[in-house]
Amino acid sequence: MTKTKIKSLRPTYAEIDLKAFGHNIEQAREKAGTDIIAIVKADGYGHGAMKLAAYAYEKHRVKKFGVATILEGMILREYLGSEPMIFILGYVDGDFFDDVLEYNLVLTMVDEKFASAFNRFLGKMNRTAYVSVKIDTGMNRLGFSPEMPFSDFLAKYENLRPIHVMSHLSSSDSDVDYSNEQIRIFDTYIVNNGITCNTSLFNSSGVSGFNNKFSLVRPGLMLYGYLYGENNVTLRKVMSIHSKVVHVKQIRKGESISYNRRFFAQADMTYGVVPIGYADGYQRSFSNVSHMLVNGVKCPVVGSVCMDMTMIDLSGVDTNSEMHVEILGENITADMWADWAGTISYEMLCGISDRIPRIYLG
Numbered sequence: 001m002t003k004t005k006i007k008s009l010r011p012t013y014a015e016i017d018l019k020a021f022g023h024n025i026e027q028a029r030e031k032a033g034t035d036i037i038a039i040v041k042a043d044g045y046g047h048g049a050m051k052l053a054a055y056a057y058e059k060h061r062v063k064k065f066g067v068a069t070i071l072e073g074m075i076l077r078e079y080l081g082s083e084p085m086i087f088i089l090g091y092v093d094g095d096f097f098d099d100v101l102e103y104n105l106v107l108t109m110v111d112e113k114f115a116s117a118f119n120r121f122l123g124k125m126n127r128t129a130y131v132s133v134k135i136d137t138g139m140n141r142l143g144f145s146p147e148m149p150f151s152d153f154l155a156k157y158e159n160l161r162p163i164h165v166m167s168h169l170s171s172s173d174s175d176v177d178y179s180n181e182q183i184r185i186f187d188t189y190i191v192n193n194g195i196t197c198n199t200s201l202f203n204s205s206g207v208s209g210f211n212n213k214f215s216l217v218r219p220g221l222m223l224y225g226y227l228y229g230e231n232n233v234t235l236r237k238v239m240s241i242h243s244k245v246v247h248v249k250q251i252r253k254g255e256s257i258s259y260n261r262r263f264f265a266q267a268d269m270t271y272g273v274v275p276i277g278y279a280d281g282y283q284r285s286f287s288n289v290s291h292m293l294v295n296g297v298k299c300p301v302v303g304s305v306c307m308d309m310t311m312i313d314l315s316g317v318d319t320n321s322e323m324h325v326e327i328l329g330e331n332i333t334a335d336m337w338a339d340w341a342g343t344i345s346y347e348m349l350c351g352i353s354d355r356i357p358r359i360y361l362g
């Protein structure tokens, strides 16, 4: 389908600004003073992992990527070819260990049980494999205790070849003291155990808020233009969502709009239907709360957001002109979406469903 046709498909579409993504990669590198593992899990936080990773690899020499699941890793490998290193950050079932080898993916060893299982599998195959070793310095989710001597790991799992030792900050955007304590624990672990392979601790807010002492960082959110916590980083937003008003309607004072009659007109009014709804990731909790911009005019959402459609107040809009709708972009950010829904921008971005076609620019 041509770009023009995709834009008029529904007509709701997302534009993905690849140059902005590239800019954010360089910002992350500059701030960290090291190279990055670009985190592209959850389909690149909803932006499209394949296209973004390929762009990062081809145009910005990014050679390390992080994803959450085995399937994300396999798909990325097929798309990027054999050179880049692909780290799986989450749980992988033993049924997929053969795929880990076939697709040359780097698993994260998070506890004895998992490391033993993978080590045993490799023994049977008469193989060795590069792995990440995760140390739990205070997230209390995954990882070996910092009390485990690294030499124990090497001795116990003779088929595992650590190329990366990592830990994860629990509160990089909200608790400076706790983060500093995690940095101290991780740094002590690296130094005391004489670890010489790559190390990483920082996610996005770690990169922007703290001095990086380790050889890599693992930014996700900031690559897409969003960031929490105090910082002086200038990022560019990568995704914007656009649509059109597809029907214009009038109602009289006292009449209601949409499911369950949650909006009543205070006066005669003109409103419009926009083809986006909660099945697209435009949350139902936005009902009567959020707004869109129509040709630059702020238009509140009126009534319940439906699965495929949302109604907006068109007061002040010239309804005879072509009505371009900004749903997400420079003026309406994922942070605003998150405020409306009582959550964080991460959840908003990766919730934008693939029913909205992505158009890649640049």
Ligand SMILES: *Cc1c(COP(=O)(O)O)cnc(C)c1O
Pocket: 039, 041, 089, 168, 202, 203, 204, 205, 218, 219, 220, 221, 222
């Ligand atoms: C998701 C994730 C990241 C990236 O976090 P951001 O806050 O998006 O930068 C880094 N490391 C691990 C282990 C993760 O799971």
